[in-house]
Amino acid sequence: MFEFLLDEWEKAFMWEVRSFVKNDIPSELLRQMDQGEIETGRPIVQKAGQKNLLGPRFPKEYGGRGLNWVAEVAGIEEVGVLGNSVACAYVMPSIVGEALNRFGTEEQKRRYLLPTNQGILYSAEALTEPRGGSDFFGATTTAVRRGDYYYLNGEKRFVVGAQDADWFLVYAKTAPDAHPHQSMSCFVVEREMGVEVQMIYQLLGTRGGGTGRILFKDTKVPLENLVGEENNAYAIFNRMMIPERLTSAAGSVGLGRAALEVAARYSTRRKAFGKTINEFQAVSFMVADSVALLDAARSLVYTAARLVDSDADARRLVSEAKKIGTEAAWKVINNAMQIMGGIGYTTVYPIERFLRDCRLAMIWTGTNEIMNLLIQHEYYKELLKGRRDTRDVEADAMTPQEEEKHYG
Amino acid sequence: MILCASQGHEAFEYFNETHRLIRETVRRFVQKEITPFVEEWEERGGFPRELYSKAGSIGILGINYPEEYGGSGPDLFGKIAQIEELMECGSGGVVAGLGSLDIALPPILALGTEEQKSSFIPEVLRGERIAALAITEPDVGSDVANIKTRAVKRGDHYVVNGSKAFITSGCRADQITAAVRTGGEGYRGISLLVIESGAQGYSVSNPLKKMGWWASDTCLIYFENCIVPLGNLLGREGDGFYGIMKNFQMERLHLSVMAYSTARLALRESIRYAKERSAFGGHLSDIQVIRHKIADMATLVEAATEFTYRVAVKMEGGLDQTKEVSMAKNFSSHVAERVTYEAVQIHGGYGYMRGYLVERLFRDARVLSIGGGTKEIMKEIIAKHIL
Ligand SMILES: Cc1cc2nc3c(=O)[nH]c(=O)nc-3n(C[C@H](O)[C@H](O)[C@H](O)COP(=O)(O)OP(=O)(O)OC[C@H]3O[C@@H](n4cnc5c(N)ncnc54)[C@H](O)[C@@H]3O)c2cc1C
Ligand SMILES: Cc1cc2nc3c(=O)[nH]c(=O)nc-3n(C[C@H](O)[C@H](O)[C@H](O)COP(=O)(O)OP(=O)(O)OC[C@H]3O[C@@H](n4cnc5c(N)ncnc54)[C@H](O)[C@@H]3O)c2cc1C
Numbered sequence: 001m002f003e004f005l006l007d008e009w010e011k012a013f014m015w016e017v018r019s020f021v022k023n024d025i026p027s028e029l030l031r032q033m034d035q036g037e038i039e040t041g042r043p044i045v046q047k048a049g050q051k052n053l054l055g056p057r058f059p060k061e062y063g064g065r066g067l068n069w070v071a072e073v074a075g076i077e078e079v080g081v082l083g084n085s086v087a088c089a090y091v092m093p094s095i096v097g098e099a100l101n102r103f104g105t106e107e108q109k110r111r112y113l114l115p116t117n118q119g120i121l122y123s124a125e126a127l128t129e130p131r132g133g134s135d136f137f138g139a140t141t142t143a144v145r146r147g148d149y150y151y152l153n154g155e156k157r158f159v160v161g162a163q164d165a166d167w168f169l170v171y172a173k174t175a176p177d178a179h180p181h182q183s184m185s186c187f188v189v190e191r192e193m194g195v196e197v198q199m200i201y202q203l204l205g206t207r208g209g210g211t212g213r214i215l216f217k218d219t220k221v222p223l224e225n226l227v228g229e230e231n232n233a234y235a236i237f238n239r240m241m242i243p244e245r246l247t248s249a250a251g252s253v254g255l256g257r258a259a260l261e262v263a264a265r266y267s268t269r270r271k272a273f274g275k276t277i278n279e280f281q282a283v284s285f286m287v288a289d290s291v292a293l294l295d296a297a298r299s300l301v302y303t304a305a306r307l308v309d310s311d312a313d314a315r316r317l318v319s320e321a322k323k324i325g326t327e328a329a330w331k332v333i334n335n336a337m338q339i340m341g342g343i344g345y346t347t348v349y350p351i352e353r354f355l356r357d358c359r360l361a362m363i364w365t366g367t368n369e370i371m372n373l374l375i376q377h378e379y380y381k382e383l384l385k386g387r388r389d390t391r392d393v394e395a396d397a398m399t400p401q402e403e404e405k406h407y408g
Numbered sequence: 409m410i411l412c413a414s415q416g417h418e419a420f421e422y423f424n425e426t427h428r429l430i431r432e433t434v435r436r437f438v439q440k441e442i443t444p445f446v447e448e449w450e451e452r453g454g455f456p457r458e459l460y461s462k463a464g465s466i467g468i469l470g471i472n473y474p475e476e477y478g479g480s481g482p483d484l485f486g487k488i489a490q491i492e493e494l495m496e497c498g499s500g501g502v503v504a505g506l507g508s509l510d511i512a513l514p515p516i517l518a519l520g521t522e523e524q525k526s527s528f529i530p531e532v533l534r535g536e537r538i539a540a541l542a543i544t545e546p547d548v549g550s551d552v553a554n555i556k557t558r559a560v561k562r563g564d565h566y567v568v569n570g571s572k573a574f575i576t577s578g579c580r581a582d583q584i585t586a587a588v589r590t591g592g593e594g595y596r597g598i599s600l601l602v603i604e605s606g607a608q609g610y611s612v613s614n615p616l617k618k619m620g621w622w623a624s625d626t627c628l629i630y631f632e633n634c635i636v637p638l639g640n641l642l643g644r645e646g647d648g649f650y651g652i653m654k655n656f657q658m659e660r661l662h663l664s665v666m667a668y669s670t671a672r673l674a675l676r677e678s679i680r681y682a683k684e685r686s687a688f689g690g691h692l693s694d695i696q697v698i699r700h701k702i703a704d705m706a707t708l709v710e711a712a713t714e715f716t717y718r719v720a721v722k723m724e725g726g727l728d729q730t731k732e733v734s735m736a737k738n739f740s741s742h743v744a745e746r747v748t749y750e751a752v753q754i755h756g757g758y759g760y761m762r763g764y765l766v767e768r769l770f771r772d773a774r775v776l777s778i779g780g781g782t783k784e785i786m787k788e789i790i791a792k793h794i795l
Contacts, residue, residue: 133756135688158757202762204771272551282784334745337774341549341782342574345619345775346626352619355774360760362753369697369753 001295002074005302010071013056017075020051025082033085033208034353039200040164040210041089042122048090049119055093058101062109063117069305073250077298080254083350084206084357087251088160095243096123096169099186099236103228112167112188124161125240126170126189126214129154134370136171136237137180141216143172143187145230148223150174150187152216155198158364162197163210166190170216175231184233187221194219205356238315242308244365245318249301249325252361253294256329259354260290263336263344270341283339290332297321297328316378323371326361333358422717427489434468434493442497449623450768453615455502457538457580463506464535473513478530484724488665488717495669498765500772501623503666508577508624511659512539512585515600515651519643528583528602540581542572542603542629543652549574550785552587552652553595557631559588561638566590566601568609568634574779579612579625581605586629587652590645598648602640609634620771657730659780660737661720667740667776668712674744674751674769675705681755698754705747712740731793734786741776741783748773 003011024047032038048054049063056072058064072094079090093116100113115121129139141154152172159168167190174185189195196215203211228236264287267278277283304317333355337344344351362368394400441462442455449455463469472487473479480486487510494503509532516528531537548554557570568588575584583604591597603610613628642651679702682693692698719732748770752759759766777783 128757132687138688204760204762204767206760271547272549273554274551280784282787334774338777338783342544342778345778346574347617347619356619356771359752359770363756363760367753367756372697 002298002302006070006074009067010074013065013067013071014074014078016051017053017078020048020053021078021082024051025086030083030086034083034205036202036207038208040122040208041085041092041161042164044086044089045093045116045119045122047119049117052118054090054119055097055113055117057094058097058113058117062097062101062113063115064097068309069246070302070309073246073301073305076247076250077254077257077301080251081258083255083353084251084360085209087247087254088206088209091243091247091251092123092125092161093117094247095240096125098240098243099169099227100188102239103186103236105224107224108188108227116167121166122161122164124159124165124168126156126159126168127237128156128158130157130213133158134367137184137234139171139173139184141170141172142176143174143185143221145174145223150185150221150223150226152187152189152219152221155213155215157213158201158211159214160206160209160211162212162214163200165210168195168214169227171233171237172216178231181234182231184237185230186227186233186236188225188227189216189219189221193221204359205353206360241366242314242318245322245371246301246304246308248361248365249297249304249318249321252326252329252358253298253301255354255358255361256290256294256297256332259329259333259336259351260287260294262349262351263287263339266349267339277339286335286339290335293328293332297325300324316375316382319366319371319374319378322365323368323375326358326368329358329361422485422721423489424485426483427486430471430486430489431493433466434490435496437463437466437468438493438497442494442499442502446497446499446502446623447763449502450499451622453617453622454625455505455623459502459506460535460538462535464533469506469509469535470533473529473533474517477517477525478533484720485717487662488720491662491665492669495666495673498673498768499623500666500670500769500775501621504576504621505624507662508541508581509533509539510662511541511576511655512581512583514655514658515541515585515642516602518654519600519647519651524602524640524642532583537582538577538580540575540577540584541655542575542578542584542586544572544574546571546573546628550782553598553649554593555587555589555598557586557588559590559599559601559636561590564638566636566638566641568601568603568631568636570631572629574616574626575629576621576624576626578627578629579615584629585642587648590641590648595649596646598652599645600642600648600651601636602642603631603634603636604640607634607636618775620768620773620775622771656781657723657733660733660786661716661723663776663780664712664716664719664733664736664740667737667744667773668709668716670744670769670773670776671705671709671712671740671747674748674766674773675702675709677766677769678702678705678751678754681758692754701750701754705750708743708747712736712743716740731790734781734789737780738777738783738786738790741773744773744776 056065056067060066079087100108116123132138143150143152170187170189171184173183175183198213198215200212267283270277300321304321307314307317337351470479471490472483475481532539559566559568586601586603589597590599609632611630615625615627682698685692716736719729719736723729751766752770758764
């Protein structure tokens with residue numbers, strides 16, 4: 001349906017991912033992850049890496065394909081049907097890779113970006129701290145430079161891949177007293193350098209990714225593992241939030257689509273009161289709402305992706321895509337569960353897992369409240385700075401007396 | 409003014425001194441016998457059978473049942489107080505499991521003979537036997553009139569064939585109140601039988617795994633030429649549908665109470681967390697979006713609670729509340745979903761972690777608009793009454 005928006009390259013990539021999703025990821029792996037028998041996304045990145053499907057928009061010499069964001073979101077939607085945990089493993093190279101690709105040294109790209117995109121190295125990002133996720137720049141992990149090394153101290157929590165990742169993209173304070181936006185730096189920290197795993201969380205959903213709390217205790221990180229300039233993590237963070245949020249949005253659309261498909265098919269077979277339940281408008285209109293929500297969300301995801309591809313400032317649309325994409329998926333999956341009746345609440349169908357997985361989407365990669373903060377901020381900025389070239393509709397009021405307008 | 413519910417909710421016009429005592433008893437029971445173990449039971453997917461007899465022995469199960477069968481006499485608000493206090497344990501599964509008798513016994517009371525009542529009720533109220541209600545089948549849920557399980561009279565017994573699905577407490581029930589087809593098609597052909605789990609040809613599946621209500625066992629029950637004495641028929645053949653429908657009113661009221669209680673717990677956790685958690689140099693509770701979310705949550709909980717009380721008081725007064733109780737169930741289960749959603753959101757990443765109460769409340773809430781008649785079926789009932 002949406003393929004008309006894709007060019008040949010984008011379409012071909014989407015189809016390639018679709019066939020990978022269809023054939024290469026056994027159901028059993030998903031079950032093992034959801035049951036916590038496996039606590040790593042490594043099998044996913046290995047399989048996807050072997051097919052050269054990771055980080056598709058990065059240059060070929062670093063393991064990508066030189067494609068664009070539109071191709072990537074189309075691919076991620078396909079992976080999204082496998083659930084949040086698989087999608088998260090799949091997109092992690094794209095997220096941490098953004099930092100390296102944009103800000104990293106040639107050496108960093110060859111040592112980390114390339115093997116990560118090949119699925120040889122398994123990566124993770126460590127931003128959130130016990131004291132705050134939303135208040136990111138209030139972080140307290142420190143990195144102190146002494147001789148040839150930075151010494152990292154602090155704690156990060158909710159880190160997917162804590163259990164098994166080979167390397168972590170870590171944000172830490174290098175100038176704690178400076179303005180928060182000039183206080184942090186970004187590092188590539190290999191597990192070997194001394195990353196201590198404190199615990200692995202039991203989660204509502206998105207399970208099997210080895211999400212945990214990690215500790216740095218005088219962890220020695222060589223100077224050359226600083227990404228970008230010292231104290232300039234703000235720029236990297238802002239850039240990374242694009243893949244972070246666009247991937248959540250695209251993956252969620254896929255998850256919603258998967259739930260809708262299961263439930264809509266079910267509704268054409270399940271009978272009650274002498275008809276299949278899709279003959280009840282209560283059911284078929286839930287399907288209609290869901291289809292429309294997903295299409296609207298997908299449109300926004302594609303549009304945001306196009307905008308990022310054009311190198312314009314896409315902060316507002318990316319935030320909107322994350323908010324609308326995840327909330328659409330949430331509504332759709334709830335509709336799907338409702339359509340299924342009692343059986344949807346059980347593990348006989350995957351809807352309950354989808355619902356558990358999806359609940360995270362409104363929380364991570366910046367909560368949807370944080371998306372609202374960004375959206376309004378960008379909107380006001382545009383509204384108030386812009387030349388007014390649109391009609392002054394305020395003047396169309398029935399009694400537009402200026403003397404009756406008061407602003408306190 | 410009498411304070412009721414440990415939340416400090418004031419509803420002096422509905423609850424009296426007896427209810428206050430009921431609350432105290434149940435609260436102590438929950439604190440001593442449930443709360444310390446609830447995490448373990450949830451993870452294990454069940455609670456010990458002794459919980460029934462412990463609850464029964466101090467009269468908790470007999471609230472709102474006639475004295476002649478071991479209850480403490482009709483008292484709907486006593487029952488509401490009991491459910492509200494049980495819900496304080498934070499596990500909808502424990503409450504559903506412990507409460508399966510509340511859907512299994514009313515049809516026996518309504519349709520049963522003296523002899524049936526005295527043999528199938530007192531032991532259940534003492535917690536010595538577990539009772540479940542079995543209506544839903546793998547092929548039939550909403551469309552109750554269309555159930556397929558068949559009971560054929562042969563000599564002094566019925567031979568039952570078929571299966572039941574999603575039966576709360578089904579795995580270990582000693583007796584089930586089962587809907588079976590004794591006559592022709594449609595609702596007129598339905599009867600209710602009490603079937604004991606020891607009956608020949610009776611078997612159960614393993615518990616189904618579910619998104620929530622982990623501590624309650626939900627399973628399928630199979631009848632293969634299952635032998636049930638004729639004396640276990642409740643009322644006359646064909647009375648079943650009426651018995652089921654009557655029962656639904658009370659079940660829906662109970663579900664409504666469970667729903668707003670779930671929401672109330674989630675609200676309380678959110679208030680506590682928002683005040684404790686620091687963010688951006690203050691507390692979450694200083695952020696307007698959070699304050700207003702909590703204000704909305706509190707409004708919804710309050711409205712759901714008060715509306716349910718209103719419906720209950722009318723039911724107690726003998727008014728037909730079929731429409732209103734369907735509204736209450738839908739409204740409260742909507743509130744439960746909405747409020748637990750926001751509670752998870754307010755907790756941020758923590759809300760997604762097992763071990764945080766709001767995580768479980770959210771999972772438990774989702775079944776409430778499906779079980780006991782789906783949201784859509786409630787709307788059908790409401791619409792039929794007003795159109
Ligand atoms: C399973 C899981 C996996 C994760 N994976 C990773 C990972 O791999 N790497 C990583 O670094 N992080 C990860 N996270 C962390 C995630 O990004 C954070 O949980 C998220 O950013 C929210 O932060 P918090 O949990 O500290 O919530 P808080 O920041 O404490 O927020 C609590 C609530 O307050 C609201 N709030 C906060 N500030 C404001 C404000 N100014 N205005 C209005 N509302 C506000 C929030 O929206 C939220 O509802 C993961 C989290 C989970 C649960
Ligand atoms: C945890 C759990 C515990 C349960 N415990 C018990 C128990 O103890 N005893 C028991 O007997 N049952 C029990 N149930 C079963 C429950 O009552 C049924 O699941 C419920 O009534 C819905 O039936 P169904 O699952 O067959 O859905 P279906 O009837 O197949 O419905 C599927 C969908 O179609 C919709 N639909 C159906 N008919 C119409 C219509 N006319 N108009 C519009 N929409 C319609 C429904 O709303 C739903 O969205 C339990 C269920 C669960 C999940």
